[in-house]
Amino acid sequence: MTARGIESIVPTHRLLEGGGFPVRRPAALGRLTDPFLLLDEMGPVDWPPGEAIGAPAHPHRGFETVTYILQGRMCHEDSGGNSGVMGPGDVQWMTAGRGVVHSELPHPEFLKSGGVMHGFQIWVNLPAGKRMMERRYQDVPADEIPVAESDDGLVRAVVVAGECLGVSAIIETVIPITYLHVSMLPGGSLKQTLPNELNGLVYCFGGAVKVGAEDGVELVEDGEMAILTEGDEVTFSISEDAEEGAELLLLAGKPLDEPIARYGPFVMNTEQELRQAFEDYQSGNFA
């Protein structure tokens, strides 16, 4: 097995998304993070009563949005009448495919009471042959998402997609994807198999984690995204004498290696397909 290390560290910046909610986002994702198009950490933000903001109706075509809520409650609703509520630990893997128009808003009760909203939305690209597939929702409540735990109890991994410590995800992905939320305590370590054909990245959103094995170890800190080098496995660890644990997302996927024509919520292969997406959206041909 060849250990993966860190190819580069990508800093994050804060900006407002949707109707004006704060996100922390790594600088532009590109070839080395293919098939991932976007990684947004939503908040954490402590909304006063009546002020929480989400994303009013907007379209998507050509890819998947994956929403994972850590704190807070939100509602989603699409123009086809699909709707649902998401709370802590819930995952929505939405394949927009040929098109969806939806809203993602704070739950009315959450809006009224205020509170902390925290979560993630990542965008996963689709291969050309699947870009226009029928839309598909996989809404999985927290208690149905598999969780892996190390024997020493120092590592816990929510297995959104892929496999960890012998525990497999229940969500189906169009192309091979690994999506783990790993929580580690001081002294913990995790060796994760990650086949060489997958691009891998690590986003740390609490504490700091050591990535790599033996002399190739580098630290990834809160708010940093690390792009992994090639290899078959990756090791995460935290020193026994560290003051705190770490929270991280491990994302890996098979690169599509296709041309991308992208504008806002539309991701296609060619400019012609992009123009068609606009036309279809404007003529109401998405719902």
Ligand code: MN
């Ligand atoms: Mn959306």
